[in-house]
Amino acid sequence: MTDLIAAKKYGGVHTEEEINFIINGTVDKSIPDYQISAWLMSVCFQGMTFEESAMLTRAMAKSGDMLDLTALGGNVADKHSTGGVGDKTTLIIVPLLAASGIPVAKFSGRGLGFTGGTIDKLEAIPGFRTSLAMDEFIGQVKEIGAAIASQTGNFTPADKKLYELRDVTATVNSIPLIASSVMSKKLAAGSDIIVLDVKCGSGAFMKNLDEAKKLAETMAEIGKRSAKTMSAVISSMEQPLGNVIGNGIEVFESVQILKNEGPEDLKELCLYLSAIGLLKANKVKTIEEGVKNLDKLLKTGRAYEKFLEIVKHQGGNVDFIENPEKLYETQFAFPLESTKAGYVNKLDALEVANAAKLLGTGRDKKEDSINYNTGIFLNKKIGDKVYNGDILATIYANSVTEGKKSREILANAYELSKEPVKIPDLIIETII
Numbered sequence: 077m078t079d080l081i082a083a084k085k086y087g088g089v090h091t092e093e094e095i096n097f098i099i100n101g102t103v104d105k106s107i108p109d110y111q112i113s114a115w116l117m118s119v120c121f122q123g124m125t126f127e128e129s130a131m132l133t134r135a136m137a138k139s140g141d142m143l144d145l146t147a148l149g150g151n152v153a154d155k156h157s158t159g160g161v162g163d164k165t166t167l168i169i170v171p172l173l174a175a176s177g178i179p180v181a182k183f184s185g186r187g188l189g190f191t192g193g194t195i196d197k198l199e200a201i202p203g204f205r206t207s208l209a210m211d212e213f214i215g216q217v218k219e220i221g222a223a224i225a226s227q228t229g230n231f232t233p234a235d236k237k238l239y240e241l242r243d244v245t246a247t248v249n250s251i252p253l254i255a256s257s258v259m260s261k262k263l264a265a266g267s268d269i270i271v272l273d274v275k276c277g278s279g280a281f282m283k284n285l286d287e288a289k290k291l292a293e294t295m296a297e298i299g300k301r302s303a304k305t306m307s308a309v310i311s312s313m314e315q316p317l318g319n320v321i322g323n324g325i326e327v328f329e330s331v332q333i334l335k336n337e338g339p340e341d342l343k344e345l346c347l348y349l350s351a352i353g354l355l356k357a358n359k360v361k362t363i364e365e366g367v368k369n370l371d372k373l374l375k376t377g378r379a380y381e382k383f384l385e386i387v388k389h390q391g392g393n394v395d396f397i398e399n400p401e402k403l404y405e406t407q408f409a410f411p412l413e414s415t416k417a418g419y420v421n422k423l424d425a426l427e428v429a430n431a432a433k434l435l436g437t438g439r440d441k442k443e444d445s446i447n448y449n450t451g452i453f454l455n456k457k458i459g460d461k462v463y464n465g466d467i468l469a470t471i472y473a474n475s476v477t478e479g480k481k482s483r484e485i486l487a488n489a490y491e492l493s494k495e496p497v498k499i500p501d502l503i504i505e506t507i508i
């Protein structure tokens with residue numbers, strides 16, 4: 077291991093045998109944490125070739141269980157977002173794809189940070205079971221075309237161990253390490269078509285376009301080298317996606333979109349990502365054709381029906397889907413009023429996230445509990461005209477202190493200009 081650390085330190089390229097040695101030693105604990113940490117730091121400085129990243133990813137994927145989805149007949153789709161503020165796209169894309177006849181076997185996670193992950197959001201629906209046995213999970217995809225569950229069993233133990241070490245050694249922020257971590261979980265989850273949504277901006281892991289592009293390309297290359305059908309979109313995370321941030325409240329907004337209501341930006345991104353899924357599954361010839369077909373599924377209510385079916389199958393109380401306002405009923409609501417007039421020219425995603433976190437929408441450690449009903453409703457976003465006294469946003473809180481503090485932070489997230497402001501592009505780049 078000392079030789080391998082030294083090789084990487086000077087920019088050497090590892091062989092497959094060397095990478096397997098490191099990953100096996102990580103999982104069976106024959107390599108001490110301090111050596112793995114030193115190696116991680118060398119990777120941070122020197123990077124990895126696409127081939128090394130692909131080999132690392134495969135080794136990590138094979139370190140635990142691998143899901144076999146052959147019973148679903150191929151063309152099973154998965155999507156992954158690198159995470160952002162207000163990102164509830166999974167809740168919309170999964171029923172959209174399933175209603176188009178593309179099976180989706182979706183594993184999601186709980187979140188660390190400002191809001192919950194998809195699993196936390198789904199658990200805001202009373203009764204919704206996110207922990208499914210493997211045969212039930214696959215059986216549900218066979219029967220209704222989709223299931224969303226948390227990963228149980230022994231998936232990618234190498235990633236778990238490496239991530240723990242990265243977290244405490246300032247080595248999270250490395251493109252090959254992020255890409256291999258994400259893609260190892262995708263390979264283990266067994267889908268054939270993978271659509272990636274790489275976020276770029278203040279509320280994302282990748283703060284600038286160059287970095288986001290590199291991450292997207294690396295993940296796409298890794299997937300292709302393991303015979304996956306890959307595509308990636310780079311989308312903006314300068315301001316939150318959609319109008320709401322929280323857990324239950326994000327389910328509410330997803331239901332709105334599925335009923336052909338709700339904010340345009342969220343709808344645009346969900347239709348675009350799903351249309352790429354359709355294109356890659358050879359169901360349409362162009363992304364535009366896919367968007368058109370999917371839009372019909374929203375208008376006819378078929379995507380909404382599919383979501384209801386998923387919720388019913390997984391034990392969720394459909395009353396909360398039929399009346400989704402119930403998902404963010406809190407004791408207190410605090411409006412944030414504008415003290416001037418103008419146009420919103422900045423709505424800092426990270427500040428909004430911090431304001432939400434104060435309400436208990438997220439967690440710092442895996443063991444922490446979160447609030448399902450608290451959250452933020454943004455009435456004004458970039459480009460919107462604002463009059464003095466207009467309500468910019470409303471905060472749904474369970475405590476007066478938290479609500480007021482959250483409102484103070486949220487006020488700093490907004491910046492107004494006197495001149496009209498152009499709404500920035502949401503979809504920045506597509507790698508097909």
Ligand code: URA
Nearest residue numbers: 248253254255257258
């Ligand atoms: N998400 C992951 O799954 N892994 C990383 O390394 C970063 C984000």
